[in-house]
Amino acid sequence: MSPGEIYSLHIVHIFSVMLLIGTTFYAFAGAPETKKRIAMYSGMAALLIVLTGVRMWQAQFGFALAGWIVLKLICWLGISAMSGLAYRRREQVRLWITLTCLFSAVAVIMAYVKPF
Numbered sequence: 805m806s807p808g809e810i811y812s813l814h815i816v817h818i819f820s821v822m823l824l825i826g827t828t829f830y831a832f833a834g835a836p837e838t839k840k841r842i843a844m845y846s847g848m849a850a851l852l853i854v855l856t857g858v859r860m861w862q863a864q865f866g867f868a869l870a871g872w873i874v875l876k877l878i879c880w881l882g883i884s885a886m887s888g889l890a891y892r893r894r895e896q897v898r899l900w901i902t903l904t905c906l907f908s909a910v911a912v913i914m915a916y917v918k919p920f
């Protein structure tokens with residue numbers, strides 16, 4: 805993989821992570837009529853994260869099934885579910901905020917530390 809592709813994948817991955825987390829936090833306080841638009845943007849961001857993530861996993865790690873990748877996939881699933889939950893179960897928004905912060909922190913730590 806050329807350095808240009810590696811840089812592009814990393815940049816799109818991080819930009820999509822920012823978009824997903826931003827739209828998720830919007831959902832925690834957004835009016836009900838914003839649900840559809842937020843679902844669209846967070847869905848696109850989640851798709852871009854997993855596509856770029858899987859391509860980097862293949863190119864840099866040969867699809868080696870490491871624990872940090874599995875944990876990142878779980879965090880990705882968790883964060884992707886949050887905006888839907890935020891609109892449907894607004895009364896539990898404090899729990900969704902805590903979980904989103906937790907999942908984001910774990911995913912970033914796994915990306916940089918890769919402990920297992």
Ligand code: HEM
Pocket residue numbers: 814815817818821824853854856857858860861864873876877879880883908911912915916
């Ligand atoms: C929302 C969840 C996620 C967050 C917050 C996240 C965050 C990050 C961060 C901060 C980096 C470091 C980027 C850099 O060094 O330039 C990274 C890299 C990476 N991510 Fe993710 N990521 C997430 C989901 C995923 C998923 C689902 C996969 C795999 C299917 C994945 C696979 C990778 C890989 C392979 C790298 C490259 C690691 C390296 O170059 O050492 N990520 N991610």
